[in-house]
Amino acid sequence: MAHALRPSEKTLAEAGAAPEYGTVGQLDPRLRIVMAGVFGIVTVALTTLPAMAAALAMAVGLMALSKLPPGPTLRRMAMMDGFILFMLVMLPFTVPGDAIFSLWGLTASWQGLRQATEIALTANAVILALMVLVGTLEPVTLGHALHRLHCPERLVHLLMFTIRYIEVLRHEYLRLRAAMKVRGFRPGTNWHTYRSFGYLVGMMLVRAIERSERILSAMRCRGFSGRFPLLGDFALTARDRRVAVVFCGLCTALLGVDLAWP
Amino acid sequence: MHIVDGALSNPVVIGGAVAAAGGIALGLKTLDLDRIPTAGVLSASFFVASLIHVPIGPSSVHLILNGLAGLLLGWAAFPALFVGLLLQAVFFGFGGLTVLGVNTLNIALPAVLAWLLFGRLIGRGTPVQGAVWGGLGGAFAIAGTTAMVAAALALSGEGFLPAAKLVFFAHIPVMAIEAVLTGFAVLLARKVKPELFVRGIAA
Known part of the structure; x- marks a missing residue:
């Protein structure tokens, strides 16, 4: 893709x-x-x-x-x-x-x-x-509209989180790739490449989970209760x-x- | 691995949609408020991981990593992978609309099965042992997905049978690559954040 x-x-x-x-x-x-x-x-x-x-x-x-x-x-x-x-x-x-x-x-x-x-x-x-x-x-509007169409609330939450963090994580991925590149990494069909990509994915996931822990604390700190404060209404x-x-x-x-x- | 609209027969499309809805409902049940951010960020991670192209010979394949998603998320892999497929269809034009259910089922069911089979083993023993089980889980999930795609096509018409077989065999190198990558990803996670698979967010 x-x-x-x-x-x-x-x-x-x-x-x-x-x-x-x-x-x-x-x-x-x-x-x-x-x-x-x-x-x-x-x-x-x-x-x-x-x-x-x-x-x-x-x-x-x-x-x-x-x-x-x-x-x-x-x-x-x-x-x-x-x-x-x-x-x-x-x-x-x-x-x-x-x-x-x-x-x-x-x-x-x-x-x-x-x-x-x-x-x-x-x-x-x-x-x-x-x-x-x-x-x-707008991706966020898609989430709100699906909510208004009575999609399960948790599914909409999940969609909104995904939408919010795709771009953030892609930047992280590009940064890690850049770090690999400046160290002379050139992908090819070999064990070294597959191992490096495996570590790359593993690192992204570990960071993602640590990020999600910080997000959760930030949300708790602001008293998030699981409800959507929706901006505006559709008519x-x-x-x-x-x-x-x-x-x-x-x-x-x-x-x-x-x-x-x- | 995406099936498009119009390729499958109605019973397959409807059956897939019903089964996927069931899986998503089960997955959402396991997601309480505390786990939604984790599932959401992981869902985004897997979306980004599918952008990675891994060279293989003169060509390259893009990653699916549904096995790893299943191992980390358990049943929550259903809604998480569904969200990814929905966004791909809507904003990138990949896959289709009426086949979303079938596509979700094809990718998420093997992921959940991989978790049921290998999930417990990954947290045990040395990191290398965990990585080997993780690799097996990764290969298993891709093999399952490919077999289900082939089955969905074969159930829809005899004419697809040769294409379905070819799709399966063409994906054997992909299974190997996903296995190696999943294994190393698990290895790194076991070393860097050992509690991840021991405690398990998929629990």
Whole structure:
């Protein structure tokens, strides 16, 4: 996953640092999470190629509404494709059916190609919608919105802690790596590398646990009782409701296309 | 190791989601207020550890370290790894939404099993003995995860079977690397902070 992140990039956005995200950015965070969930379930339920293509088009449409830079966003989406490419390429050869062509004694089938296309369309549509609708939230807002959607409180606490400390720990990791580098460490395929990385991970964990002990004392000192002092409240506006209705209409249309297609 | 949306059949997706929800609920039960900061910081650590690329021959693999997460967190590994997967999907576009349950189960269940099997052994004996058990736990967890990914694919369609087998065998070097790294991480922790595994935060 490191290739998803240039060293200068932040892992997660900081509170208050989020830029404006057009129409999508003005929607209630809770609504965005629910929309992403509904879209995911509807898209996975689709069985015909035109409906799946329409779902992907809808996700791209959402991206346009969110004013996310299309280049980097689509590149992130494509990175996942690199991950699954191998499986998709294999499918035509492993699913039995009518032959398209033969390669080294292996026969590619139309049925397999179809299945691979279906997976590629669905996976990309869902992940793009998720990144556009929920990925544009500030991470902390995501936690608050999940809390308002009645996620278990402890799970939300855990999420908030993770969000808070990912960037802190990544800095610690980069510092340790820099310390290794100035001592002449060059990773390679050898025992020394694996031992050093093992110690690196061990050191990170020991430090993380000691850090968490300090965090706990600091929280106790301030009388933390396990309740969230939530900043601000979410409210559905008339505009949110209109968007929700249109969105549900489009999802129903997707299912309609799916049913109507022979 | 991430499965994407649309690849699995509905029964597998729903079954995975239900089982993962059960595991997360069990894990959350073990997390009282005092242990939430520890679990949260460890969850963040494992997220960062998954950014580390370890060279292997001409290529490189990224770490999962779910075995180590299980050994340290016990059942709490379920919610901790779920949070990591959720953040990866939402902010990085890795994995998928409807398959979050299956992905959580595939990664967290072997982690918890590794803890049940090897958890007690790590705190005993010399640090080196503990490290060997830790290494075995690390290899076991990755082997379990790979087998579960393969099983989820195989249950969803015959066509995936060859890919599933290939995924399993391609991950054997990864198992070895994770075993060595987990072993050395345990070794260091046993030497630097011996009470960590003896007392155990996973208890």
